[in-house]
Amino acid sequence: MSSQILFFILASLTIVSALFVVFSKSPIYSVMWMIFCFFTIAGHYVMLNAQFLAIVHVIVYAGAIMVLLLFTVMLLNLNKESEPHKSPLPKFAAIITGGLLMLVLLAAMHSSTLPEYSSPAFSDVGYVQKVGTKIFTEFLLPFEMTSVLFIAAMIGSVVLAKKDKN
Amino acid sequence: MDNFIELTKLMTPAILIPLFPLLGFLLITLFGKTLKKGSGWLASAMILASFICTVYIFVNLPEGQSLNFTVFEWIKWGDINLAFGLLIDPLSLVMLLVVTGVGFLIHLYSIGYMHSDEGFSRFFLQMNLFIFFMLLLVMGNSYLVMFIGWEGVGLCSYLLIGFWFKKDAFNDAAKKAFIMNRIGDLGFLIGMFFMLFYFGGLDFTSVMIAAQTHEKGSALLVTITLLLFIGAMGKSAQIPLYTWLPDAMAGPTPVSALIHAATMVTAGIYMICRSNILFALAPFTLDFVLIIGVATSLFAAIIGLKQNDIKKVLAYSTVSQLGLMFAALGLGVFSSGMFHVVTHAFFKALLFLGAGSVIHAMSGAQDIRNMGGLSKYIKITYITFLIGTLAISGIFPFAGFFSKDEILAQSFANHKLIWGILSFSSMLTAFYMFRLYFLTFNTQFRGTDEQKHHLHESPATMTIPLILLAALSVVGGFMGLPAAFGSAHVFSRYLSPVFEGSVSIMGAEHHLNHATEWVLMGIATLAAIVSIIVAYNIYISKKGLPEPDAEVKGFAKWVGNKFYVDELFDMIFVRPLMVMSDIFFVLVDKLIIDLFVNAAAWVVGFTGRTIRLVQTGNTGFYIFAMVISIMVLLYCQLVDPYLYVYFK
Amino acid sequence: MEQVIQHSNPQSWYLVLSTILFSIGVMGVLFRRNAIIILMCIELMLNSVNILLVSFSAYAGNSEGQVFVFFIMVVAAAEVAVGLALLVSIFRNTASTDINVLSKLKW
Numbered sequence: 001m002s003s004q005i006l007f008f009i010l011a012s013l014t015i016v017s018a019l020f021v022v023f024s025k026s027p028i029y030s031v032m033w034m035i036f037c038f039f040t041i042a043g044h045y046v047m048l049n050a051q052f053l054a055i056v057h058v059i060v061y062a063g064a065i066m067v068l069l070l071f072t073v074m075l076l077n078l079n080k081e082s083e084p085h086k087s088p089l090p091k092f093a094a095i096i097t098g099g100l101l102m103l104v105l106l107a108a109m110h111s112s113t114l115p116e117y118s119s120p121a122f123s124d125v126g127y128v129q130k131v132g133t134k135i136f137t138e139f140l141l142p143f144e145m146t147s148v149l150f151i152a153a154m155i156g157s158v159v160l161a162k163k164d165k166n
Numbered sequence: 167m168d169n170f171i172e173l174t175k176l177m178t179p180a181i182l183i184p185l186f187p188l189l190g191f192l193l194i195t196l197f198g199k200t201l202k203k204g205s206g207w208l209a210s211a212m213i214l215a216s217f218i219c220t221v222y223i224f225v226n227l228p229e230g231q232s233l234n235f236t237v238f239e240w241i242k243w244g245d246i247n248l249a250f251g252l253l254i255d256p257l258s259l260v261m262l263l264v265v266t267g268v269g270f271l272i273h274l275y276s277i278g279y280m281h282s283d284e285g286f287s288r289f290f291l292q293m294n295l296f297i298f299f300m301l302l303l304v305m306g307n308s309y310l311v312m313f314i315g316w317e318g319v320g321l322c323s324y325l326l327i328g329f330w331f332k333k334d335a336f337n338d339a340a341k342k343a344f345i346m347n348r349i350g351d352l353g354f355l356i357g358m359f360f361m362l363f364y365f366g367g368l369d370f371t372s373v374m375i376a377a378q379t380h381e382k383g384s385a386l387l388v389t390i391t392l393l394l395f396i397g398a399m400g401k402s403a404q405i406p407l408y409t410w411l412p413d414a415m416a417g418p419t420p421v422s423a424l425i426h427a428a429t430m431v432t433a434g435i436y437m438i439c440r441s442n443i444l445f446a447l448a449p450f451t452l453d454f455v456l457i458i459g460v461a462t463s464l465f466a467a468i469i470g471l472k473q474n475d476i477k478k479v480l481a482y483s484t485v486s487q488l489g490l491m492f493a494a495l496g497l498g499v500f501s502s503g504m505f506h507v508v509t510h511a512f513f514k515a516l517l518f519l520g521a522g523s524v525i526h527a528m529s530g531a532q533d534i535r536n537m538g539g540l541s542k543y544i545k546i547t548y549i550t551f552l553i554g555t556l557a558i559s560g561i562f563p564f565a566g567f568f569s570k571d572e573i574l575a576q577s578f579a580n581h582k583l584i585w586g587i588l589s590f591s592s593m594l595t596a597f598y599m600f601r602l603y604f605l606t607f608n609t610q611f612r613g614t615d616e617q618k619h620h621l622h623e624s625p626a627t628m629t630i631p632l633i634l635l636a637a638l639s640v641v642g643g644f645m646g647l648p649a650a651f652g653s654a655h656v657f658s659r660y661l662s663p664v665f666e667g668s669v670s671i672m673g674a675e676h677h678l679n680h681a682t683e684w685v686l687m688g689i690a691t692l693a694a695i696v697s698i699i700v701a702y703n704i705y706i707s708k709k710g711l712p713e714p715d716a717e718v719k720g721f722a723k724w725v726g727n728k729f730y731v732d733e734l735f736d737m738i739f740v741r742p743l744m745v746m747s748d749i750f751f752v753l754v755d756k757l758i759i760d761l762f763v764n765a766a767a768w769v770v771g772f773t774g775r776t777i778r779l780v781q782t783g784n785t786g787f788y789i790f791a792m793v794i795s796i797m798v799l800l801y802c803q804l805v806d807p808y809l810y811v812y813f814k
Numbered sequence: 815m816e817q818v819i820q821h822s823n824p825q826s827w828y829l830v831l832s833t834i835l836f837s838i839g840v841m842g843v844l845f846r847r848n849a850i851i852i853l854m855c856i857e858l859m860l861n862s863v864n865i866l867l868v869s870f871s872a873y874a875g876n877s878e879g880q881v882f883v884f885f886i887m888v889v890a891a892a893e894v895a896v897g898l899a900l901l902v903s904i905f906r907n908t909a910s911t912d913i914n915v916l917s918k919l920k921w
Contacts, residue, residue: 003821011831018835018858022842027850034854041861044828048872049819053880057864060887065857065894072898073850076905090786091845097793098841104797105833108804109826117825117873124818125877126868134881146888153892157899163906783920785913789843 007047014040027073031066038062050126173233176226179219180233180254183262184301186215190294198287206277209290213273213297217266224259230663232256234307234371241310248368253307257664260504261304261436264511268428269297271631275519276420278627279526289329289418296322300429304436308369309358312437316354316401319430320347326425327417339413346410350400354437357393360386374443374667382447382671391444391451395458398434402488405462409732411485415477419522422477427484427518428511435491435507439500439664446498446668456496460587463489465729467594471601472726474712475532476521479602483558483595484514493588494573497580498672500665501658502572505646508657509565512642513557516635520551523624523632524606528617534602535712539611543621546629548607550636555603557639559596559694567691568643575648575686589693596697604705605712612711648683828869835862849904849911853897860890 017037024030038061045054124130135143190212194205201208227233232255241248254262273293280289296319303315321344328340362368364386365376380387398404403411414426425431438445438455445452463486470482487510494503525532527544541548557564560571570592578585611618623629646657662669704710724730835858842855864883871879901911908915 003819004823007821007823007827011827014831015834015838018838021854021858022838022845022851027848030851030854034857037858038861041865044831044865045868047819047821048828048868050868050872050880050883053864053868053883056884056887060891061857061861065891068894068898069850069854072901076902076911093790094841094844097790097797097844098837101793101797101840102833102837104800105837106830108800109829109833112804114826114829115874123875125871125875126880130877131880131884134877135884138878139881139885142885146885149888149892153895157895160896160899161902781920783917785916786844786847793840793844 003047010040010043010047014044028070031070031073034069035062035066038066045126048126049124052126052128052131172226172228173231176223176233176254177235179222180235180252180305181237183216183219183223183266184298184305186212186219187294187298187301191291191298194287194291194294198291201287203277203281203286205287205290206273206280209294210270210273210277212294213266213270216297216301217263217270220259220262220266223254224263227254227259232663236307245366246362248308248310250311251307251369252305252311253370254305255664256661257436257439257504258304260508260661261432262301264508265297265300265304265429268511268515268635269300269424271634272420272424272428272515272519275423275522275628275631276418278625279420279522280418281625283418285329289326292322292325292329293421293424296326296425296430300433303433307371308367309361309373310368312440313354313358316397316433316437317351319425319433320344320351320401323347323414323425323430326421327414329417329421333416336416339410339416343410343414346407347400350397350407353393353396353400355397357390357397360390360393364390370440373441377444377447378667380447383449384447387444387448388450391441391448392454394437394441394444395451395455398437398492399458400434401437402431402434402492403462403485404434404458404489404492405465406731406735408462408466408485409728409735412478412481412728415475415481419477419518419525422481423515423518423522426481427514431484431488432491432507432511435488435495435503438492438495439504442500442665442668443671445495446671452496452498454496455492456584459489459492459494459496460584461489462486463493464587464591464594465489467591467598468725469728470598471594472712472722473598474535476524476534476537476602476606477518477532479534479598480514480517480521483517483599486591486595487514487558490570490573490588490591493577493584497573497576497584498668499573499576500668501661502569502576504661505657506569506573509557509569509639509642509646512565512635513554513639516550516554516632516639517558519628519632519635520547520554523547523628524551526624526628527621528613529620531613531617534605535714536613536617537606537611538609538613539607540621541607544623546623546632550632551603551607553636553639555599557643558599559698560592560690561694562687562691563640563643565639565642568646568648571687571690572646572648574690575683578682578686589690592690593693593697596694597701600698600701601705604701608706609709648687825869825873828865832862832866832869835859835865847912847914849901849913852913853894853901857890857894860886 014037017033017040020033021030021037024033038057042054042057042062045051045057187209190209193208194201198205223233232253234251234253234255236249236251238250239247240250273290276289276293280286283289299315299318299322301315303312303319306312306315324340324344327343328337330336331340358368361373365373367373367376377387400407411426411431415422417426445455466482466485466489470479470486473479473482487506491503491506491510494500494506523544524537524540524547527540527547528537531537553564557566560567574585574588574592577588611621646655648655727733839855839859839862842858843852846852846855864886867879867883867886871877871883904916905911
């Protein structure tokens with residue numbers, strides 16, 4: 001019973017913080033809510049016995065990506081309400097569309113036959129040892145390729161962000 | 167069995183014969199820029215290699231045998247199986263020897279003749295390609311393979327006539343040759359369709375066997391042979407498709423010698439000889455061939471009298487000689503026709519190359535009214551040209567005498583009137599050839615001082631082929647000594663296995679008694695000598711000169727303008743076609759076709775103009791469009807089937 | 815030593831949660847015009863997919879789903895780095911992060 005309550009609390013926190021990300025006026029607040037949202041998602045991971053991912057998630061997302069975003073927001077001095085007044089029609093349309101998409105997705109989920117897990121096979125699959133073994137045996141080549149991807153991304157961002165001499 | 171093994175041994179050299187020129191063509195195409203002048207020697211070497219292979223087969227092929235084999239399976243559908251095969255028998259061997267032998271000499275000559283031309287490599291690669299197609303034409307064991315060669319030589323002829331493509335007139339001549347050949351080729355093609363439909367195959371053996379199941383002179387056989395003869399008419403420049411050949415002299419002189427005198431134009435004769443059984447079964451067509459041949463022979467000889475361009479005279483004499491050959495075929499004496507093909511190849515190639523040498527010495531001038539007295543400056547050309555002229559005039563013992571005499575004797579046995587016409591045209595030939603000869607080489611030089619200063623004998627690469635061809639023109643006739651000389655006719659006996667079928671269908675040839683033959687020979691020689699004396703009298707004793715074009719009157723003007731045949735064709739075919747195309751252009755093209763085409767274009771343009779407005783450049787709008795599209799897709803793919811089942 | 819957490823929540827809860835999260839992400843992308851917020855909303859969508867994958871992985875007892883999530887994180891990190899670099903250079907040129915300023919590519 002307590003796990004159900006825990007899930008509902010976490011889930012509602014996730015959704016509410018995600019909504020705040022979208023609706024906050026200031027980008028700084030958006031980023032802050034985003035970090036909070038990521039922590040709750042990490043909580044979900046822990047509940048699903050994915051400890052390794054939970055840790056990586058916190059480190060990579062909350063620690064690295066969001067700090068990068070925060071830095072950018074602050075360096076570009078976007079802390080004020082940069083968006084000029086916008087007519088309500090597109091906003092309304094956005095909300096309607098988002099809601100419709102949710103409906104369609106839920107209907108699709110409802111109409112498709114998903115595997116029913118009557119008794120969840122909670123086990124140690126999410127532990128560092130298990131995931132690590134998988135990564136370094138079966139997925140070794142993709143794992144090595146990610147390093148290439150990172151180098152490409154690093155070089156790309158440096159080239160893009162460098163000021164033009166002219 | 168031994169025989170079989172011996173024949174299979176000859177297959178490799180047989181395949182090599184056409185491959186050498188093809189290799190030469192490819193090499194010069196790829197490396198012509200690097201080879202530079204070497205490409206001429208390479209091309210000549212390739213032809214020499216083919217010639218050696220041919221001689222090897224000629225020596226080793228057992229007498230009376232033929233080599234007929236499939237190189238690869240080609241077209242196969244239903245009951246029809248068209249293989250790519252080669253056939254080597256005495257007939258094709260004779261042609262092969264002529265094509266590669268004379269072809270080699272002309273290649274050698276061209277090295278000297280073309281030495282300063284900027285298209286040197288291009289010339290040789292096209293010549294090699296021509297030889298390749300000519301060899302295919304001669305060696306094919308079916309009408310289809312022959313047709314490939316047939317079309318290929320037409321293409322090369324077109325390319326080489328228009329070799330100096332910067333001159334519009336030359337391009338027009340090339341196009342004229344190509345189009346006229348196409349008319350003939352259409353006949354050939356339809357004839358092939360007929361054969362394929364009624365005989366179920368195109369290889370010579372099966373066609374001949376199938377043809378013999380039909381009644382002699384049946385409509386089908388007459389139709390097929392007439393269609394084939396239309397093809398031969400185009401290729402071998404017979405009335406009414408002869409006008410392209412004189413114009414084809416626009417090409418370089420070696421081309422005229424090789425393609426338009428020695429080899430390609432005789433393809434029609436070769437084709438009819440190849441189908442001799444088919445033609446023997448259609449007497450009507452043979453009569454038709456005879457009439458066309460005789461008419462062409464006389465007509466071209468008359469036109470030749472009044473031509474003042476050294477190459478044009480030779481061109482008309484070629485047409486005339488081809489007519490003579492067709493007359494022989496029409497009489498049913500195929501081997502005599504082939505014999506004249508061979509001797510004609512020798513002396514006409516010699517004459518053309520000699521003319522080339524003269525043109526070379528004259529720095530490109532071709533009008534004989536501006537020549538004269540050249541014998542002092544270019545001795546070798548002078549002597550060899552004299553031999554060629556004597557040979558074509560039919561003076562004993564030169565090559566032309568024997569082959570011509572054979573045809574004349576056969577025509578006498580067949581029909582006196584035909585003999586009369588052919589003898590008359592031979593007389594005319596002797597006259598205009600000596601007119602050409604006297605005007606070019608005797609009396610005084612009539613050109614400019616600059617030309618006179620420049621007069622010189624051609625280099626060795628040009629004179630050696632001349633000497634060799636002159637030798638062949640002298641001795642070439644002895645392989646066909648008539649029976650009256652007491653020895654057997656080597657040439658016709660060699661070819662006899664090929665013509666067995668037609669001889670058995672038509673019955674034995676008429677044999678004249680030897681006394682008549684002697685008399686006929688005497689008359690022919692006498693006629694030739696009289697013509698020569700007349701020509702001597704006019705052009706040397708009286709120092710007569712052909713008038714400038716403007717002063718020619720009466721019948722001579724008609725002759726000088728080639729009886730206005732070109733103008734006639736222009737009026738009957740070209741103008742109406744132009745008018746019709748104008749009408750179609752305005753009515754059909756502009757009004758109807760353009761309407762549809764423009765409407766289609768307008769619809770596309772309008773749609774584009776309208777739909778492009780969707781590209782607003784507004785990123786938010788794009789995202790909206792994307793999300794809504796994804797939603798629709800998801801709905802159609804995942805949700806709809808369920809709801810459909812649910813509501814049912 | 816390590817203890818496996820046991821509970822009996824049905825998996826469909828996680829499916830619904832991730833759907834809602836994804837829809838919020840999409841709505842955010844449509845709603846906002848600030849490119850940085852849009853970037854964050856994309857991260858949100860990625861994370862909803864991650865939750866889905868992890869839940870399937872956990873319920874099926876198969877760790878491959880988690881390896882995928884790991885790779886998605888890698889790609890997301892690279893994407894954010896490049897995306898922010900792009901943003902910076904756009905900002906340098908237009909002095910704005912509003913996506914509607916970039917409307918030159920039309921017609």
